[in-house]
Amino acid sequence: MPYGCGVTKTSPAPDQLRPAGRATRAAIEAAARVLFADRGFEGASVRAIAAEAGVDPALVIRHFGSKEALFLRTVDTSLGIGSVIEGPLETVGRRLVAYFLDPALPGLRKRFVALAQAAHHDQVREEMVRHTAETYVAPLVPRLTGEHRELRAALAVAQLAGLLNLLFVQEDPIVSGADPETVIAIYGDAIQRLLTPESAA
Amino acid sequence: MPYGCGVTKTSPAPDQLRPAGRATRAAIEAAARVLFADRGFEGASVRAIAAEAGVDPALVIRHFGSKEALFLRTVDTSLGIGSVIEGPLETVGRRLVAYFLDPALPGLRKRFVALAQAAHHDQVREEMVRHTAETYVAPLVPRLTGEHRELRAALAVAQLAGLLNLLFVQEDPIVSGADPETVIAIYGDAIQRLLTPESAA
DNA sequence: TGGGAGTGTCAACACCGTTGACCGAAACCG
DNA sequence: CGGTTTCGGTCAACGGTGTTGACACTCCCA
Numbered sequence: 001m002p003y004g005c006g007v008t009k010t011s012p013a014p015d016q017l018r019p020a021g022r023a024t025r026a027a028i029e030a031a032a033r034v035l036f037a038d039r040g041f042e043g044a045s046v047r048a049i050a051a052e053a054g055v056d057p058a059l060v061i062r063h064f065g066s067k068e069a070l071f072l073r074t075v076d077t078s079l080g081i082g083s084v085i086e087g088p089l090e091t092v093g094r095r096l097v098a099y100f101l102d103p104a105l106p107g108l109r110k111r112f113v114a115l116a117q118a119a120h121h122d123q124v125r126e127e128m129v130r131h132t133a134e135t136y137v138a139p140l141v142p143r144l145t146g147e148h149r150e151l152r153a154a155l156a157v158a159q160l161a162g163l164l165n166l167l168f169v170q171e172d173p174i175v176s177g178a179d180p181e182t183v184i185a186i187y188g189d190a191i192q193r194l195l196t197p198e199s200a201a
Numbered sequence: 202m203p204y205g206c207g208v209t210k211t212s213p214a215p216d217q218l219r220p221a222g223r224a225t226r227a228a229i230e231a232a233a234r235v236l237f238a239d240r241g242f243e244g245a246s247v248r249a250i251a252a253e254a255g256v257d258p259a260l261v262i263r264h265f266g267s268k269e270a271l272f273l274r275t276v277d278t279s280l281g282i283g284s285v286i287e288g289p290l291e292t293v294g295r296r297l298v299a300y301f302l303d304p305a306l307p308g309l310r311k312r313f314v315a316l317a318q319a320a321h322h323d324q325v326r327e328e329m330v331r332h333t334a335e336t337y338v339a340p341l342v343p344r345l346t347g348e349h350r351e352l353r354a355a356l357a358v359a360q361l362a363g364l365l366n367l368l369f370v371q372e373d374p375i376v377s378g379a380d381p382e383t384v385i386a387i388y389g390d391a392i393q394r395l396l397t398p399e400s401a402a
Numbered sequence: 403t404g405g406g407a408g409t410g411t412c413a414a415c416a417c418c419g420t421t422g423a424c425c426g427a428a429a430c431c432g
Numbered sequence: 433c434g435g436t437t438t439c440g441g442t443c444a445a446c447g448g449t450g451t452t453g454a455c456a457c458t459c460c461c462a
Binding site for chain 2: 040042113116117119120125128129132133137148150151152154155157158159160161162165166169170171172173174175178182183186187190193194
C-alpha cells in the first residue's frame with residue numbers, strides 16, 4: 001500500500017484556527033480550486049497548488065491530510081443540476097440534456113472531467129455516490145409514480161452520466177457535431193420515459 | 202509536458218525480430234495483460250510489469266515506447282459485445298443489459314475499470330472512440346430505420362456506458378442490489394427505444 | 403515563567419515513467 | 433574470414449509524484 005493508509009494528523013477544525021492558519025488554508029483552497037478545475041485531479045500536483053498559493057508543499061498535506069481530501073473539500077461535486085431537477089417533472093429529461101449541451105458553460109466540461117478522473121480514488125468515489133444519491137436521486141424519487149421509483153431515478157441519472165461521458169471525456173465527434181436540438185429531443189425523451197413512462201406517447 | 206511528447210525510438214516491427222526479442226516481448230505482454238486487468242492502468246506500474254516478466258523496467262519502454270502504448274497493444278478494448286449486437290435487433294437492448302449484469306463474467310468489471318481509468322490519456326481515449334465507433338456503432342447503423350440513425354446508435358452505446366459506469370466504477374448500491382430482471386427490463390427497453398422507436402408499445 | 407498547541411520550513415523517503423550510456427552477441431556483407 | 437551494423441539487454445540516473453519526520457518559531461493560557 002503506497003500512501004495515505006495510516007491515520008495522518010491533520011490540522012484542527014477550521015473554527016479554532018489562528019488568523020494566519022485560516023489565511024493560508026484559504027489560499028491553498030483557492031489555488032486548488034483553480035488548478036483542479038483547470039488541469040484535472042492528476043494534472044494538478046500538490047507542489048503546483050502549493051506554488052500557486054505561495055506556500056510550502058508540505059503545508060498542503062499538513063492542513064488537509066492528503067491530496068484526495070483537499071480535492072474533496074475543494075471541488076464542487078454538484079454540477080448545478082439542482083435547479084433543473086426542481087423544475088416541472090414532465091419536461092425534466094429534455095431540460096437536463098439541454099443544460100449540459102449549453103456551450104455557455106465553459107467550466108462545466110473541465111469540472112466534469114476532473115471529477116471523472118478522481119472517481120477512481122476510493123474516498124472521492126464514495127463521496128460522489130453519496131452526493132449523487134442525495135442531491136439527484138433523492139429529490140426525484142418522491143415525485144415519481146409507479147413501481148421501482150428509486151431504481152428508475154438512479155438509472156435516469158446513470159443515463160445522463162453516459163451522455164456526459166460521451167460528450168466530455170470521450171469527446172465523441174458524432175454527438176458533438178450533431179444538431180443540439182435533435183440530441184435534446186432524442187436523449188431527453190429517453191430519460192423522460194424512465195422517469196414518467198406513463199406520459200410517453 | 203511531462204512524458205512521451207518526443208519521438209521515442211521503439212523496437213523494430215515485431216515480424217523482423219530475433220527469437221530472443223520476440224520471447225521477451227511476449228513475456229512483457231503477458232505480464233501486462235495480467236497486471237493491467239488486475240490493478241488497473243495506474244495501479245500497474247511499469248516496474249511491476251517488468252518484475253512479473255522477469256525483465257528490466259527499461260526494456261518495457263524500449264520495446265513498446267511508453268506505458269500507454271503497451272496498454273493499447275495489450276488490453277482487449279472489446280468487451281465481448283460483438284456477438285450480442287449481431288443478434289436479433291428487436292431484443293438487443295435487453296440482451297446488452299443482461300450481458301453486463303451476468304455475474305458469471307468476473308474479469309469484465311476489472312477490464313472495464315482499467316479502460317475507464319486509462320481513458321484519461323489521449324492515445325487510449327482516441328483508440329477507444331475509434332473502437333467504439335467501429336465495432337459498436339457502425340454495425341448497428343445499417344440495421345436501423347428512421348432518422349438520425351448514426352446519432353441514435355451512438356447515444357444507445359453512451360446510455361449503455363452510463364450503466365456500466367454506475368455498476369462498475371461507482372459501484373452504486375441501488376442498482377447493484379436491485380433485481381437483475383427488473384434492471385434488464387427497464388434499462389434494456391430504454392436502450393431499445395433509442396434503436397427501434399417504432400417497435401415500442 | 404513555563405509549556406503546549408498552532409504554524410511554517412527543510413530535507414528526505416519511496417515510488418513513478420522514462421532516457422542515455424554502455425556492452426555483448428548475433429546478423430549481415432564485402 | 434573480418435568488419436560493421438543492428439538488436440538485445442543492463443545499469444544508473446533524471447525529473448517528477450504524494451507524503452512524512454525533524455525541527456524552529458510564535459502565540460496563548462495556566
